Amino acid sequence: GNSVTQMEGPVTLSEEAFLTINCTYTATGYPSLFWYVQYPGEGLQLLLKATKADDKGSNKGFEATYRKETTSFHLEKGSVQVSDSAVYFCALKRLTGRRALTFGSGTRLQVQP
Amino acid sequence: DVKVTQSSRYLVKRTGEKVFLECVQDMDHENMFWYRQDPGLGLRLIYFSYDVKMKEKGDIPEGYSVSREKKERFSLILESASTNQTSMYLCASTKTASAYGYTFGSGTRLTVV
Numbered sequence: 271g272n273s274v275t276q277m278e279g280p281v282t283l284s285e286e287a288f289l290t291i292n293c294t295y296t297a298t299g300y301p302s303l304f305w306y307v308q309y310p311g312e313g314l315q316l317l318l319k320a321t322k323a324d325d326k327g328s329n330k331g332f333e334a335t336y337r338k339e340t341t342s343f344h345l346e347k348g349s350v351q352v353s354d355s356a357v358y359f360c361a362l363k364r365l366t367g368r369r370a371l372t373f374g375s376g377t378r379l380q381v382q383p
Numbered sequence: 384d385v386k387v388t389q390s391s392r393y394l395v396k397r398t399g400e401k402v403f404l405e406c407v408q409d410m411d412h413e414n415m416f417w418y419r420q421d422p423g424l425g426l427r428l429i430y431f432s433y434d435v436k437m438k439e440k441g442d443i444p445e446g447y448s449v450s451r452e453k454k455e456r457f458s459l460i461l462e463s464a465s466t467n468q469t470s471m472y473l474c475a476s477t478k479t480a481s482a483y484g485y486t487f488g489s490g491t492r493l494t495v496v
Contacts, residue, residue: 306485312489312490313473373418
């Protein structure tokens, strides 16, 4: 079946540090891949997406590249801010069959001033 | 501003009560979903719907049912609430094409006592 594996948190960084949150997936075919962010007390917001191999999604300084050969979609940011503190979810969506998103367990990021 | 609206932000119900969680979207999306979010488990799919009056079980449907009488509204029903259904419930909607991510509501935090 489909599954998404994320690195466990929390990840604690100082402001302006480099961020990587690892995400790998298992799926049949070539799914679309997503990163969502959940700020405290809020629902999930779409952060970025990629729909085919080698696509790079980007938004708000965050980037992730769809790597088919390693079945990965790692999230990166060059310089984090305190306001980036949130929970980040990696997810996939199949092209056929069940069209529901499959989520990873989430990674909490804490950025300290 | 397009959105998904969940009727209650916080709910407290007693064991054995029948509970209704309501979700409305104004984006004319075909697909709607109910997830529950628990620490360490990420988001787990309860039920989803591809069209009016259609519904499909997700990964954890036991103890829940759903209703979709109109395209914009998707209701989650706890037939007889139990304490292990205490959780954050998230509703989402999306267009059918795989490239679209979800739009989430802000969530309903349900406590069953």
